[in-house]
Amino acid sequence: MTFQARASPPxxxxxxxxxxxxxxxxxxxxxxxxxxxxxxxxxxxEHFRPTVGTYVLLAAFYLVSAFVTIFFNAALISQADVALxxxxxxxxxxxxxxAAGRRWPALLGWAGVTATVSVVLRTIEERLGFLGGxxxxxxxxxxxxxxxxxLPVVMLEGAGVRDGVKRSVELFRRAWGENxxxxxxxxxxxxxxxxxxxxxxxxxxFLLGGTATVFVAVGLAIVWTLLVAVFVTTLSGxxxxxxxxxxxxGVVPGEFASVDFAGAFRRR
Numbered sequence: 001m002t003f004q005a006r007a008s009p010p011x012x013x014x015x016x017x018x019x020x021x022x023x024x025x026x027x028x029x030x031x032x033x034x035x036x037x038x039x040x041x042x043x044x045x046e047h048f049r050p051t052v053g054t055y056v057l058l059a060a061f062y063l064v065s066a067f068v069t070i071f072f073n074a075a076l077i078s079q080a081d082v083a084l085x086x087x088x089x090x091x092x093x094x095x096x097x098x099a100a101g102r103r104w105p106a107l108l109g110w111a112g113v114t115a116t117v118s119v120v121l122r123t124i125e126e127r128l129g130f131l132g133g134x135x136x137x138x139x140x141x142x143x144x145x146x147x148x149x150x151l152p153v154v155m156l157e158g159a160g161v162r163d164g165v166k167r168s169v170e171l172f173r174r175a176w177g178e179n180x181x182x183x184x185x186x187x188x189x190x191x192x193x194x195x196x197x198x199x200x201x202x203x204x205x206f207l208l209g210g211t212a213t214v215f216v217a218v219g220l221a222i223v224w225t226l227l228v229a230v231f232v233t234t235l236s237g238x239x240x241x242x243x244x245x246x247x248x249x250g251v252v253p254g255e256f257a258s259v260d261f262a263g264a265f266r267r268r
Contacts, residue, residue: 062119067111070151074107075100076237078155084242099155106154109161117143146172148179152244171247178246182239190232197224 075096082089100107117140125136149168153159159167172179198221205217245251 059115059119062115063111066115066118067108070107070111070114071100071104073233073237074103074151074155076234077152077241080238080241081152081156081245084238084245103155103158106160106164110150110154110164113161113165145176145179145183148172148183149240149244149247152240156241156244171244175243175247178243182243183236186232186236186239189235190228193228193231194225197221197228 075093078099079091079093079096082091082095121136121140124139125132128135146169147165149171150161150164153164153167153171154161157164157167201217201221201224202214205214
């Protein structure tokens with residue numbers, strides 16, 4: 001089967017600003033929910049026993065945190081698709097927010113699902129110890145792979161949460177190799193970039209010496225980690241969109257066709 005490639009200039013870089021704002025909002029969420037959660041803890045009880053209010057605030061934090069992340073990723077995906085379609089459309093931050101805003105009920109539902117899954121997996125890990133960590137890791141990995149294309153389906157097909165999950169599983173069966181290879185590759189890129197930054201900053205600090213230098217280096221390393229996270233998350237959103245178009249339409253976008261993906265983009 002011959003796949004069609006669409007050539008168009010890459011125009012996805014502006015969407016990186018979505019995720020810079022995402023990081024700021026995540027900090028505000030932590031302050032808004034975790035600070036009052038601390039004051040709901042029963043300080044007179046042994047081991048500072050959490051109250052019902054504590055769990056409610058923590059659950060709200062999980063939900064809002066998941067929703068903000070998903071909302072920004074959805075905005076990115078909508079504009080990555082505009083850029084990758086190659087029909088002359090111009091992606092933009094405002095257009096991305098507007099597209100995600102139109103789909104907010106489905107995005108909120110998906111945020112509830114992902115937050116619930118995260119809590120369940122963490123509970124398994126805490127209750128079962130080492131074995132729980134293995135079980136939680138395997139289930140989490142399977143969940144990540146099979147739901148990798150939920151957001152593109154929700155944003156580009158207008159599907160709800162249930163149909164989005166079903167469709168994502170269907171598309172995963174068509175392109176499981178590209179899904180696994182792409183996810184692993186992006187994770188490796190993030191790890192290597194983060195490691196390189198720590199080696200440069202901390203290694204340089206220890207060579208130069210001085211307590212102040214070490215503190216500055218640690219601060220720079222943390223900032224570098226955040227920048228790498230923004231960069232990798234942006235790449236992941238673009239790759240999600242390209243993989244969706246390939247699995248759904250059998251089309252490799254022009255930006256990816258310029259690279260030798262003969263071994264990666266192959267019908268399974």
